[in-house]
Amino acid sequence: MRVFKKLTSYIMQDDLLQPRLSISESMSIAADLKLGKELGKAEKELIVEEILQTLGLWEHRNTRSECLSGGQSKRLSIALELVNNPPIMFLDEPTTGLDVVSIRQLVVLLRLLSRQGRTIICTVHQPSASLFSLFDRVYIVSRGMCCYQGAAPLLIPFLAEIGHICPSTHNPADFVLETLATDPEASAQMSELCQNGKLCRKLDRMTLRGGR
Known part of the structure; x- marks a missing residue:
């Protein structure tokens, strides 16, 4: 458990920030607490600057937390954990x-962090179709069972295997939630088909490259 705690960070739904501290002050305190005396002041400042630059907060580093927008507050919460x-x-x-723009910016940012070698796991209820397409892997839970695990584009053909055809104009995320809510047998069927999450639907990278 000690090793697990060192390897992971948890960002809550509500941003618990110190309202009177600026972004730089909050990051400086976090660096001192999390990095201790292992690194000098200059090294810590470089780490803080790199994180703020990556998350688009560098220009707002002197802004107090209470004056940040919702999207900026969420990015600061992430920045504090990235130290x-x-x-x-x-x-x-x-x-x-x-708002819609901030949500997309946040999800794109999370994708960027994942491309840097991190594993990003988040719970999202009813994402839009455009956001749903940005997820690398989707894990759907209903009635205590895993009903799907795999690539987002493969969810629609997966549902078709049990007779649920998603209309082309429908958001796949909305469609699967509606299916699970209205069809009592859908959860069990989907869970059985993916062996309660043991089978992961993966995209064929060769097929993807050939289709571009």
Whole structure:
């Protein structure tokens, strides 16, 4: 458990920030607490600057937390957890309370962090179709069972295997939730088909390259 705690970080749904502290002050305190005396002041400042530049907060580094927008507050919450560079990050409903533009910016940012070698795991209820397409892997839970695990584009053909055809104009995320809510047998059928999450539907990379 000690090793697990060092490898992971957890970002809650509500941003618990110190309202009177600026972004730089909050990051400086986090660096001192998480990095200790292992690194000098100059090294810590470089780490903080790199994180703020990556998350688009550098220009707002002197702004107090209470003056930040919802999207900026969420990015600061992520920045504070990135100080000690955790390889695994859990986010609870990171898009709650954000407008459409901020939500997309946040999800694109999370994709960027994942491309840097981190594993990003977050719970999201009813994402839009455009956001759904940005997820590398989707894990759907209903009635205590895993009903799907795999690539987002493969969810529609997966549903078709049990007779649920998603209309081309429908959001796949909305369609699967509606299916699970209205069809009592759908959860069991989907769980059985993916062996309760043991089978992961993966995209064929060769097929993807050939289709471009």
